[in-house]
Amino acid sequence: MADVSRRTYLLAAIQADGQPVTTARAEWLLAASPWPTAGRNTARKDLRALAARGFLAPQDASGRRTYFPTTTREARP
Numbered sequence: 001m002a003d004v005s006r007r008t009y010l011l012a013a014i015q016a017d018g019q020p021v022t023t024a025r026a027e028w029l030l031a032a033s034p035w036p037t038a039g040r041n042t043a044r045k046d047l048r049a050l051a052a053r054g055f056l057a058p059q060d061a062s063g064r065r066t067y068f069p070t071t072t073r074e075a076r077p
Helices: 006-017 023-031 040-052
Strands: 056-061 064-069
Touching: 006 023, 006 040, 006 064, 023 040, 040 056, 040 064
Parallel strands: none
Antiparallel strands: 056 064
């Protein structure tokens, strides 16, 4: 597990979960990871970075940002 980055771990956990993810959900997923001390700010930055790379698609609803995993390579920018 030492060769896996935190963001790679988070992406795999999000894809395995199959649900849209918020910052709070990402923080919860990271709490069960090799990086259990990663907090809310770290989760937020990781979600933004994964979205910037096209692995997640952000959507705003009711003032909350939710990220959805992209399922195909064509869905990535």
